[in-house]
Amino acid sequence: MSRLExxxxxVLRLLPVGYRRQWEDDMVAAFLETLQTGDAETDEYLxxxxxxxxxxxxxxxxxxxxxxxxxxxAPPRPYAWGQAVRLAVLTGVLLQAVMATAxxxxxxxxxxxxxxxxxxxxxxxxxxxxxxxxxxxxxAGYAWLPAFLALVLGHRRVAQAVAAxxxxxxxxxxxxxxxxxxxxxxxxxxxxLLIELAxxxxxxxxxxxxxxxxxxxxxxxxxxxxxxxxxxxxxxxATMPALRLLDWPGMCCVLVAVAMAVNLVASRSPLRTLPxxxxxxxxxxxxxxxxxxxxxxxxxxxxxxxxxxxxxxxxVAVLAVGVPLAVVAFRALRHLPPVPSAEEPxxxxx
Amino acid sequence: xxxxxxxxxxxxxxxxxxxxxxxxxxxxxxxGRVRLKIxxxxxxxxxxxxxxxxxxxxxxxxxxxxxxxxxxxxxGRHALDAEARRLAANARLASTRLRxxxxxxxxxx
Numbered sequence: 001m002s003r004l005e006x007x008x009x010x011v012l013r014l015l016p017v018g019y020r021r022q023w024e025d026d027m028v029a030a031f032l033e034t035l036q037t038g039d040a041e042t043d044e045y046l047x048x049x050x051x052x053x054x055x056x057x058x059x060x061x062x063x064x065x066x067x068x069x070x071x072x073x074a075p076p077r078p079y080a081w082g083q084a085v086r087l088a089v090l091t092g093v094l095l096q097a098v099m100a101t102a103x104x105x106x107x108x109x110x111x112x113x114x115x116x117x118x119x120x121x122x123x124x125x126x127x128x129x130x131x132x133x134x135x136x137x138x139x140a141g142y143a144w145l146p147a148f149l150a151l152v153l154g155h156r157r158v159a160q161a162v163a164a165x166x167x168x169x170x171x172x173x174x175x176x177x178x179x180x181x182x183x184x185x186x187x188x189x190x191x192x193l194l195i196e197l198a199x200x201x202x203x204x205x206x207x208x209x210x211x212x213x214x215x216x217x218x219x220x221x222x223x224x225x226x227x228x229x230x231x232x233x234x235x236x237x238a239t240m241p242a243l244r245l246l247d248w249p250g251m252c253c254v255l256v257a258v259a260m261a262v263n264l265v266a267s268r269s270p271l272r273t274l275p276x277x278x279x280x281x282x283x284x285x286x287x288x289x290x291x292x293x294x295x296x297x298x299x300x301x302x303x304x305x306x307x308x309x310x311x312x313x314x315x316v317a318v319l320a321v322g323v324p325l326a327v328v329a330f331r332a333l334r335h336l337p338p339v340p341s342a343e344e345p346x347x348x349x350x
Numbered sequence: 351x352x353x354x355x356x357x358x359x360x361x362x363x364x365x366x367x368x369x370x371x372x373x374x375x376x377x378x379x380x381x382g383r384v385r386l387k388i389x390x391x392x393x394x395x396x397x398x399x400x401x402x403x404x405x406x407x408x409x410x411x412x413x414x415x416x417x418x419x420x421x422x423x424x425x426g427r428h429a430l431d432a433e434a435r436r437l438a439a440n441a442r443l444a445s446t447r448l449r450x451x452x453x454x455x456x457x458x459x
Contacts, residue, residue, distance in 0.1 A: 013454050029415045031388045032367030059389025066393065073400075 002047035005032060014064040031056065071209025076336040084278030085205040090151065090213065091283060094201045094221055097148035102230030104142055140169040152218045156206045163200045190269050193292045195286060229255070249294045252287040253314035260284060260321040270332040277329035284322040291315055351433045354394045357384050359403065359422060359430040366407035366419040395420065401430050
């Protein structure tokens with residue numbers, strides 16, 4: 001086996017075992033042939049020093065994603081994972097959209113545009129953006145709202161492009177702020193950015209092979225989400241200073257822990273709720289990672305002890321509900337057939 | 351029908367071909383525009399075999415490796431024919447309307 005073949009086979013390991021059993025040798029043969037130049041010396045050099053091009057690696061990667069995060073025609077196990085990733089992505093984008101809407105409402109309120117609401121107390125001070133470009137960057141975050149709508153309505157690529165409008169300027173703003181601002185370097189904005197970026201990439205799982213997103217429940221989830229999360233949170237934080245101990249990563253932990261508890265209690269058949277259980281396990285892992293990664297920032301704050309205690313409580317809560325749910329979900333997953341029986345492409349002599 | 355699928359089926363109209371043969375033929379047919387990557391080629395082949403549009407024709411040993419040749423099935427031929435008609439009808443629609451609006455320079459002779 002040449003070094004080139006070894007390298008290519010290493011890339012192919014991204015593909016599921018069942019698929020490889022059927023196609024790997026064929027793929028290797030075809031790949032090696034695409035690199036043959038007809039000149040013995042060049043071929044020998046390539047066999048030793050050649051590498052699969054980025055485009056070839058990318059094509060294998062996208063095939064691996066399609067096979068593992070399966071659509072409607074995929075075998076049960078990849079399909080369950082596919083559904084789980086899609087539900088987790090939709091929930092994540094929904095949360096971004098909900099918070100963007102809430103942020104927009106708060107800004108309007110502070111500017112006095114919502115005159116039917118009681119005027120903000122002096123505690124709520126509007127920090128004006130330092131410059132007009134910063135204001136524009138703040139505005140870009142609201143792009144999550146149209147991104148969510150586009151994703152639910154089946155325009156996945158549009159949704160990704162719009163979400164990029166939210167993520168990219170934010171990344172620039174964070175980098176500039178952290179490099180030039182007076183505040184010390186913090187982990188939180190980078191961790192949030194990383195999650196948003198992951199969400200943007202993971203939106204690819206809502207591909208054309210998957211069943212279309214159920215529009216009505218997801219569209220309804222937007223107003224319900226706004227009423228259920230930011231509105232009470234906003235009111236509670238305005239009236240009860242103690243609740244300000246709940247930061248964004250903490251809120252993610254609380255939300256996912258509550259959702260997992262509901263799932264555990266309400267689920268009669270683990271197999272039927274499997275996609276949601278897996279999706280919540282994925283979301284819990286993300287929330288937990290975000291919580292733990294942002295702990296150093298808490299250590300630098302005045303209310304350090306109270307904040308750290310709250311954070312520890314959040315971690316314990318997520319683990320206490322998340323671990324049993326993960327056990328139930330993975331057990332149900334094991335009951336599903338993993339891959340189709342590896343059959344050779346059959347010959348029909350006609 | 352995606353473009354890789356379309357070119358894989360078109361490449362097989364003339365007769366059975368193996369993986370690299372399909373890549374080379376698709377590039378030639380499209381005058382170099384379509385360069386199928388192995389990942390997308392085998393993504394398409396896997397689906398086409400699964401849906402019965404192509405099937406394994408034969409295996410041949412070549413330079414110590416096994417080459418698998420695939421051929422178009424009757425169903426595949428029909429599917430490609432339907433797709434080609436659809437694309438041609440779409441193209442005709444656009445050209446007719448364009449010509450009616452304003453003759454494009456250089457085509458009126």
